[in-house]
């Protein structure tokens with residue numbers, strides 16, 4: 184069985200161009216940049232807006248907000264897809280919480296949006312595909328133009344080979360540099376943006392497998408949450424009520440959301456007005472805890488989304504593993 188049968192893989196950019204028949208401006212823009220180096224494949228998503236729903240991914244919503252570029256909406260979403268009939272393995276981490284290992288054929292995407300309403304558009308997708316032998320392929324997509332319907336150009340490469348990783352990063356940088364808005368930027372600004380692209384392309388360093396949670400800031404890395412056995416941060420936290428709150432990113436909406444308690448050293452703390460500190464007053468890591476007793480419609484909708492994720496994860500496990508999630512699923516019965 185092929186590891187990812189149900190999904191139509193994004194077509195290589197060049198094939199997309201040919202298939203379009205005429206070299207429409209949008210698609211030829213998606214092809215801009217040099218040919219990929221060995222070990223790196225160019226890919227394209229022609230129609231990004233409904234991509235994940237259309238391809239059968241499900242969104243996993245964690246109990247606390249992910250850091251966001253916007254103070255009033257979550258601009259980062261996590262979408263996953265596993266092959267039909269495959270199972271996600273369940274284990275317990277050092278703290279006794281459920282942790283996960285995803286099967287071959289899994290696709291996991293971090294999708295970052297910008298803007299709102301009709302102009303809301305995907306500005307970055309980074310994702311991982313788990314291959315038949317358990318190895319991982321990384322991929323990244325970026326917009327070819329500011330129009331929300333414009334194709335995303337992308338590339339993919341195997342995790343684990345430092346020279347391929349470096350070649351992929353430089354290829355991405357060249358392609359981002361060839362597209363708007365970076366292509367039109369003054370040199371100094373362009374260099375700063377491209378340096379950011381390089382830093383954010385160091386996927387494996389941020390996503391080691393089974394990385395423990397930070398007990399103190401930067402103990403194991405910039406991210407305070409730990410990873411599961413597949414190197415993912417978010418999916419396992421869908422099964423927990425309490426999650427460390429991060430200090431990076433422009434905003435963390437958890438601090439001002441009445442359906443989330445922020446705790447420092449076990450005590451509930453109130454967020455100050457205006458800009459929040461992101462850390463406890465003694466510099467330790469704050470934790471966010473989802474409240475099950477808040478009746479506001481937004482809180483109910485949030486809990487329903489978290490519970491959908493819990494049920495989806497349990498439904499993609501062996502019966503024995505799914506049964507071990509009874510305490511995570513119990514509060515969802517009332518929803």
Ligand code: HEC
Pocket residue numbers: 249250259261291292293309310311321322323382383384385386387389390405406414415416417418
């Ligand atoms: C600075 C650390 C960092 C770097 C670099 C990074 N990631 Fe992530 N990634 C995260 C964090 C943290 C999340 C969880 C979502 C969030 O908080 O934005 C995430 C989410 C993801 C997810 C969704 C599953 C999960 O872990 O929640 C995938 C897949 C992913 N990243 C792949 C990649 C790939 C591929 C690259 C390289 C192109 C990459 N990441 C680079 C930190 C990083």
